[in-house]
Amino acid sequence: MIKESSIEQFKQIVGKDNVLTSKESLKSYSYDGTTSWIHEPDVVLFPTSTQEISAxxxxxxxxxxxxxxxxxxxxxxxGSVPIEGGIVMCFTKMNKIIKIDKENLTATVEPGVVLMDLNMALAREGLFFPPDPQSFLGATMGGIIAENAGGPACVKYGVTKQYILGLEVVLANGDVVNLGGRTLKNVVGYDLMHIFISSEGTLGIISRAELKLNPLPKAKKTIMAVYADVAVAGESVYRVLENGVIPDKIEFLDNWVINRIEEMMPMGLPKDADAVLLFECDGIPESVEKEVEQIVEITKKHGAIDVRVAKDQAEADRYWLARRAGFAAVFGKAATVLAEDVTVPRNKMPDLIRKCKEVAKKYNLEITVLGHAGDGNLHPSILTDINNKEAYDRALKGLDEIIEATVELGGVLSGEHGIGLEKQKFFRRVIDPNVTNLMKGIKQLVDPNNIMNPGKIW
Amino acid sequence: MDNLKELSKIQQYAAQCMKCGFCSFFCPVYQEERTETSVARGKNYLVREILAGRQEFTKEMADIIGKCLLCKRCVVNCPSKTQIDRVVVGARAEMVNKKGLGFIKDFAFRKVMADRKKFGRYVKLAQKFQWMLPKTEGKIRHLPDFIKGLGKRNIPEIADRFLRDMVKEVNKPQDGKAPVMKIGFFSGCAMDFVAPETGLKIIDFLTKKGVEVVYPQDQNCCGAAIYFSGDFETGRKLAEENIKAFEKFDYVVTGCGTCSSTLKDYAKYLSENEDQQKRYDAFAKKVKDLTEFVVDVMKINLEELKLKKEFEGKTATWHDPCHLVRYQNIKDQPRAILKALKGLKFAEMPNADMCCGMGGSFSVYHYDLTKKIADKKMAGIKATNADIVVTACPGCIINLQDNVIRSKMPQKVYHFLELVE
Incomplete structure (x- = not known):
């Protein structure tokens, strides 16, 4: 419990409207987007400046x-569930875009800026922030940076860490440090800034960020390739890339997901297909046309049974809406969903997909796969029910095997979601203890009292 | 669960939310407050907590559930199609069951609005005293600051004579020929008390087009403010009266977007048994908003519509009432009408389908939020450089007019049929 006197001090710092303590408010800050992690904070604070955060x-x-x-x-x-109670420091009211610098292709933002709002403002200047976590309608920049988020466009553009030039960070003791800068090149001492990217809020609080931007591509085109065999689809991905075409997105849907999407909102996906790949090419119009031609040719050559190029933006939007609906399709169908975020080297993807199918059979599980095929980041989801012990145990065993297979294939536990609480137990199993100890040492140095998002990662 | 009759009915909807939080982007209230209890995900989570027996019907809970415009932007954009409108209304109904309506709503809904004649008498009484309110311009008066609860706002004057007192029960086609169609006209409270001239205009328009328009005197309020606030009992009383009043008609036509959607939704919210469900469903099929009636049922050749002289050369922009665009998926019909009017220019506003912030009684309790939400609407209107704002819901008209005046903008707000000769 927090002392009443501390609460009073917080009210003086951020104003009483920005301090929430009612039972209802605490409940509504006890969860995130996961199904099973719930814990209430003791107080919710809404700071609106670096000074307030520091105080x-x-x-x-x-x-x-x-x-x-x-x-x-x-x-x-x-990651944002206050598993040990205390303060939830919420940045939704600290959401100003401080500057958009067209000449340097950069933007300066506060942590609470929602990615969609940012990209809408940037689009007016002909710019965009390339990393595209699919939660862009609600995800804020502070969280995107702290989780080093990525999305479909990672194939061509990479993830968040490649687009951060500088950070202002408030440390656990209230000190404010500026890391990185505003330049593309910067080799002045240890690259401490990147320790805070993907720190999941365990090292400090990102209070301001300097972002690297790209000009908006002039043209975009979408291609849907249909496959009778999941593994063949997986192969198409690296065949396209090894032939020198880099689409900005290559997304993957399996048969189960295709059918659930068609049930929810019929949009003409082939229901009998074993898998579908969605490609998007962007850039200058002439090169996009050329790339599309090549993708059609390569995918046909390597086993696609049908390849469709979206005629117009409306058709393209339909396909991408289907992709975004994929997660909802999965979560709407089971009481508990174990949604994984495993990532393997691209050419190992067919192996991983095959493994998922085997595991589903072996443990009599419903396992669906969708994900960012272009970068080997798959989201196998096991549909189960935490209240049905026997079924849930089977699901956990299946999950174990998928994780083990991922590591054997040279992959990692999480491509973009982070460890938080959800993947802790696997983290402990697969990460070299020496590496974990290094992480703990850094944590001890930066946050000796272990107050920053305690209970996460390891 | 046994003692949570209304909540158990919406449990399946509450269970659908997967907590992705995308609703935050679409929620007008969240966009202003930026707290989790403002948005669908938070409200839905707390309803689940009540269902799980971990949350009481507290005063704060009532405030949280009350602070929703029911604009349905979250619903149409929800990846898992959570019907949060049903969750919110269901929770309000359970709240009414458990805690009652509260003195003001109890008096307003049950003692006044539910009784057609009495409602008229009260409004008449108010009409007699409205000279006390200073005039802003024309038929708009503003409520001075001393009526603290309502804040400073510009409200339309109550009409000298109500529609019900001016209109004949049976209005034959003007050409004297046999009617091409016979409809029941549902006026709604706003058109009855505040804008009877729009009601007369609609009847005139339809009878010119060969339609026999009957105005059943025993029709009542549609019940929107009442059952969306959770008073299902009074809602059912109104539903039964309206169904009876329009029994003999194939079509029930109204010029109020909120009324048309509310009449159609009796089946969704109010039915308690199969018989009711059947009758409410059948009634819903007869209800047509004027926009869809003109375009889809009468199939009027829109090219033949004539623009009134005073609008010649003006630019109009369309505001989508929530109850048309999201409750009834009516968006193309009114635009088709406006675009067909020769001499009128049409400019689409960037946020045409954004709620204006009215939300019925929402604006009474949360006028500060209403103003902030309306500010964004005003920015959209400004961006079009339109001379007039056109819509099809008297509630929106009242709120938009208030905010246009407050923002010192030159536009006037019209019901679409007012533009037609």
Whole structure:
């Protein structure tokens, strides 16, 4: 419990309207986008400046109150769930786009800016922020950076860490540090900035960020390739890339997902297909046309049974809407969903998909696969029910095998969601203890009282 | 669960939310407040907590559930298609069961609005005293600051004579020929008390087109403010009266977008048994909003519609009432009408389908939020450089007019049929 006097101090810092303590409010900050992680904070604070964050941190550090930073709460790792109570520091009201610098292709933002709002403002200037986590309608920049988020466009553009030039960070003791800068090149001492990217809020609070931007591509085209065999689809991905075509997105839907989407909103996906790949090419119009031709040719050559090029933006939008609906399709069909985020080297994807199918058979499970095929990042989801012990145990065993297979194939536990609470137990199993100890050492140095988002990652 | 009659009916909808949080982007209330209890995901989670027996019907819970415009932007954009409108209304109904309506709503809904004649008498009484309110311009008066609860706003004057007192029960086609169609006209409260001239205009328009328009005097309020606030009992009383009043008609036509959607939705919210469900469903099929009646049922050749002289050369923009665009998927019909009017220019506003912030009684309790939400609407209107704003819901008209005046903008707000000769 937090002392009444601390709560009073918080009210003086952020104003009483920005301090929530009612039972109803605490409940509504007890969850994120996961199904099973719930824990209430003792207080929710809405700072709107670096000074306010710093003042709060000084009190929290002195009183050893846990602080869990939170933005839109769209994350799917349990990362923003205040598992040890204390303060939820919510940034949804600290959401100004401070500057868009067209000449340098950069933007300066506060942590609570929602990615969609940012990209709408950038589009007016002919710019965009390329990393595209699919929670862009609610995800905030602070969280996107702290989780090092990525999305479909990673194939061509990479993930968040490649688009951060500088960060202002408030440390656990309230000190404010500026890391990185505003330049593309920067080799001045240790690259400390990147330790905070993907730190999942365990090291400090990102209070401002300097982003690298790209000009908006002039043209975009979408291609849908249909396959009778999931593994053949997996092969098409690296065949396209090895032939020198880099689409900005290559997304993958399996038969189960295709059919659920068609039930929810019929949009003409081939229901009998074993798998579908969605490609998007972007760039200058002439090169997009050329790339589309090549993709059609290569996918046909390597086993696609049908290849459709979207005639217009409306048709393309339909396909991408279907892709985005994929997760909803999965979550709407089971009481509990174990949604994984495993990532393997691209050419191992057919092996991983085959493994998922085997596991489904072996443990009598419903396992669906969708994901960002272009970068080997798949989201196998096991449909189960946490209240049915026997079924849930089978699901956990199946999950174990998928994770083990991923590591054997040279892959990693999480491509973009982060560890948080959801993947802790696998983290412990697969990460070299020496590496974990290095991480813990850094944590001890930066946050000796362990108040920053405690209980996460390891 | 046994003692949560209304909530158990919406449990399946509440269970659908997968907590992705995408609703935050679409929620007008969240966009202003930016707190989790403002948005569908938070409200839905708390309803689930009530269902699980971990949350009481507290005063704060009532406030949270009350602070929703029911604009349905979250619903149409929800990846898992959670019908949060049903969850919110169901929770309000359970709240009414458990805690009652509260003095003001109890008096307003049950003692006044539910009784057609009494409602008229009260409004008449108010009409007699409205000279006390200073005039802003024309038929708009503003409520001075001393009526604290309502804040400073510009409301339309109550008409000297109500539609019900001016209109004949049976209005034959003007050409004297046999009617091409016979319809029942549902006026709605706003057209009855505040804008009877729009009601007369609609009847005139339809009878010119060969339709026999009957105005059943025993029709009542549609019940929107009442059952969306959770008073299902009074809602059912109104539903039964309206169904009876329009029993003999194939079509029930109204010029109010909220009324048409509310009449259609009796089946969704109010039915308690199969018989009711059947009758409410059958009634819903007869109800047509004027926009869809003109375009889809009468199939009027829109090219033949004539623009009134005073609108010649003006630019119009269309505001989508929530109850048309999302409750009834009516968006093309009114645009087709406006675009067909020769001499009128049409400019689409960027946020045409955004709620204006009215939300019925929402604006009474949360006028500050209403103003902030309306500010965005005003920015959209400004961006079009339109001379007039056109819509099809008297509620929106009242709120848009208030905010246009408050923002010192030159536009006037019209019901679409007012533009037609």
């Amino acid at each position: 709060i941190m000084k009190i929290a550090n002195a009183e050893k109150i846990p602080v869990t930073p939170r933005g839109g709460g769209t994350n799917v790792s349990g």
